[in-house]
Amino acid sequence: MVYLHLLTNTVHFIDVKKADSITLGKNQLSSLFKLAQAFPDQWIGWSTAENPIWEEFTSQAQNNYTMLSAGAAPAFICSVIDYIEDSPFINYSPNQWYPTWIMSADQGMIHASILNEIQALPSTQNFEYDINLLARVIQKQGVFCYAKLNKKDVIASTQLAYRFVAQTQKKRWVPFLFLCHVRYEKRFPLYAFAKALFKKQQDKKSRSISHTTNRTFTKKGGNQLRCGHPDYGS
Numbered sequence: 001m002v003y004l005h006l007l008t009n010t011v012h013f014i015d016v017k018k019a020d021s022i023t024l025g026k027n028q029l030s031s032l033f034k035l036a037q038a039f040p041d042q043w044i045g046w047s048t049a050e051n052p053i054w055e056e057f058t059s060q061a062q063n064n065y066t067m068l069s070a071g072a073a074p075a076f077i078c079s080v081i082d083y084i085e086d087s088p089f090i091n092y093s094p095n096q097w098y099p100t101w102i103m104s105a106d107q108g109m110i111h112a113s114i115l116n117e118i119q120a121l122p123s124t125q126n127f128e129y130d131i132n133l134l135a136r137v138i139q140k141q142g143v144f145c146y147a148k149l150n151k152k153d154v155i156a157s158t159q160l161a162y163r164f165v166a167q168t169q170k171k172r173w174v175p176f177l178f179l180c181h182v183r184y185e186k187r188f189p190l191y192a193f194a195k196a197l198f199k200k201q202q203d204k205k206s207r208s209i210s211h212t213t214n215r216t217f218t219k220k221g222g223n224q225l226r227c228g229h230p231d232y233g234s
Helices: 028-038 055-060 112-118 127-139 158-168 173-185 190-196
Strands: 002-005 010-013 043-047 066-072 107-111 144-150 216-218 224-226
Touching: 002 028, 028 043, 028 112, 028 127, 043 055, 043 112, 055 066, 055 107, 066 127, 107 112, 112 127, 127 144, 127 158, 158 173, 158 190, 173 190
Parallel strands: 002 043, 066 144
Antiparallel strands: 002 010, 043 107, 066 107, 216 224
């Protein structure tokens, strides 16, 4: 496994021979893609902890078509998810693994083969935003996404929330979100709403992960898993 320490922007290796030279820039999402190219058969991780523990992650990874994360949930998504996400409700407790495209920037991993299929994704220089945009795009293409999240009490960015909706949902959801804010929260985020109208949906610009669609995998214990998620919220 190879992982990027987000706070120091350094690469760490676990049971992998170190590469001679890997040049990383300030864009942390791009760094993950570079690591995937250098180590195409490895899990590529990210972490903010000084000495992250990966055993629980590797035990949860049932196949290579998986993305996992654990830590604080992104506030900008949690602030609007009830308005724009119509997937079936899952009753879960904090700090338990459950299927979701919502990812934490604290710690996570994805297999290099997935990143190499996509090759690149436009970045905002905000890793938390970028990693969630990536998860949202690839889950629609059949990648298993799981997280173990906890909520943090921080002020959410309304502008980021509208941008995310514009890039991951059909355009009709942007005015719908604005109407929800006006009616239920008595807020009028006109600037965020106006900027979001000019954002293009990322799903239409991304490369397809064609080889993951409609594949069946055997989970530990013998249960069968069908790869392919419904396109919720479209």
